[in-house]
Amino acid sequence: MNSARDPRIAIVGAGLGGLTCARVLQQHGRHVTVFEREASADARPQGGTLDLHVDTGQAALRAAGLLDRFHALARPEGEEWRVLDFADATLLAHQGPSAVGGRPEIDRGQLRGLLLDSLTEGTVRWDRPVTGATPLPDGTCRLLFRDGTAEDFDLVVGADGAWSRIRPALSQAAPRYTGVTFVETGFDHCDTRHPDLARLVGNGSMLVKGAGRSLAAQRNSNGHIRAYIALREPENWHVAAGIDLDDQRAVRTYLLRMFDGWDESLRYVLSNSDSGFINRPLFVLPAPHTWEHVPGVTLLGDAAHLMPPVGLGANLAMLDGSDLAHALVAESGIGDAVRAYESIMLPRSIEAATSSAPGLDHLVPATAS
Numbered sequence: 001m002n003s004a005r006d007p008r009i010a011i012v013g014a015g016l017g018g019l020t021c022a023r024v025l026q027q028h029g030r031h032v033t034v035f036e037r038e039a040s041a042d043a044r045p046q047g048g049t050l051d052l053h054v055d056t057g058q059a060a061l062r063a064a065g066l067l068d069r070f071h072a073l074a075r076p077e078g079e080e081w082r083v084l085d086f087a088d089a090t091l092l093a094h095q096g097p098s099a100v101g102g103r104p105e106i107d108r109g110q111l112r113g114l115l116l117d118s119l120t121e122g123t124v125r126w127d128r129p130v131t132g133a134t135p136l137p138d139g140t141c142r143l144l145f146r147d148g149t150a151e152d153f154d155l156v157v158g159a160d161g162a163w164s165r166i167r168p169a170l171s172q173a174a175p176r177y178t179g180v181t182f183v184e185t186g187f188d189h190c191d192t193r194h195p196d197l198a199r200l201v202g203n204g205s206m207l208v209k210g211a212g213r214s215l216a217a218q219r220n221s222n223g224h225i226r227a228y229i230a231l232r233e234p235e236n237w238h239v240a241a242g243i244d245l246d247d248q249r250a251v252r253t254y255l256l257r258m259f260d261g262w263d264e265s266l267r268y269v270l271s272n273s274d275s276g277f278i279n280r281p282l283f284v285l286p287a288p289h290t291w292e293h294v295p296g297v298t299l300l301g302d303a304a305h306l307m308p309p310v311g312l313g314a315n316l317a318m319l320d321g322s323d324l325a326h327a328l329v330a331e332s333g334i335g336d337a338v339r340a341y342e343s344i345m346l347p348r349s350i351e352a353a354t355s356s357a358p359g360l361d362h363l364v365p366a367t368a369s
């Protein structure tokens, strides 16, 4: 049975969206448990830098009472961006922080740490991979765990990202490959070890576009530069090419051939990075993606609206989390709360997914522009 007084709320996934939801719920005195498949907060590096927008990511942090702590960690100078010509690395476009305004950058790991630290101890149950959710006839939902156990909740929130195990309870939609993969690599102590690259990237990020290939590099905290080598290639291009991604020399040789004709200062990204290469194929959910309300279960963030990485996904996931928590606090019943949340979140994410769909073509044009 649904209980408006002390509902049992489970969030699956300790990403930015799930943690924001948990934090706002706890601020309003609600009990919540977050189930995360990873063994600990430090189980894997969390990825690059994010710019948080005033009306989405920052609004969510304000609701979570964490905006001041965010500003203490954030890098306003990181808003700077440059577009360079692939053939000679000359500057084609540049925007400094003051012109952009209001979108400071923060390392994803720092932001996640901020949210984790704000939660009551024991809120996140680490090493609890979920395999699925079954809505029950009485309006509650059964959560199934990989170890074969199950637990019933008044509300299960799927905040488990692109490959959500909760989504099938609501929708048959599945992510599809966009045709673009990001090959990630990195540079440490860039100002002393890689000063020419550090100058090209500046305080923020750099984008260089060619036909079917782009290079994006972003300055993270502690002098680290993270680079994405964007390729319009099959998802497993390296397998087709017979390349072992752990064989750095082979990857570098292959990529350098792909970037033939690019300025040497840019090819440096391929030949001199400190870390190895990680292939990150980009997937999206069909847009629009929506579902009929099902009692006892809902989605937020990438689980609901996986879209190309054009700077919205994390911001929207956090806003979803905050909106859902507020609805749960404001409404007397869980069903009404989830309907209220979905009536805001679904149209918003449909609009964002539709408008961001061409963004990848802009980022990695199929032909030379």
Ligand SMILES: Cc1cc2nc3c(=O)[nH]c(=O)nc-3n(C[C@H](O)[C@H](O)[C@H](O)COP(=O)(O)OP(=O)(O)OC[C@H]3O[C@@H](n4cnc5c(N)ncnc54)[C@H](O)[C@@H]3O)c2cc1C
Pocket (backbone or CB within 6 Å): 012, 013, 014, 015, 016, 017, 018, 035, 036, 037, 038, 049, 050, 051, 128, 129, 130, 131, 159, 160, 161, 162, 163, 164, 165, 182, 280, 300, 301, 302, 303, 309, 310, 311, 312, 313, 314, 315, 316, 317
């Ligand atoms: C290269 C790249 C760059 C990006 N840059 C930006 C940017 O600049 N700005 C921006 O706003 N967005 C950006 N995004 C998008 C952003 O990363 C996502 O939209 C955001 O992380 C979604 O947050 P989430 O909380 O919904 O999901 P996630 O961050 O994916 O978190 C999901 C959590 O669920 C856990 N989980 C998954 N499956 C299970 C399971 N079965 N059981 C238990 N736990 C599970 C995962 O371990 C994870 O902790 C970028 C994405 C990419 C790929």
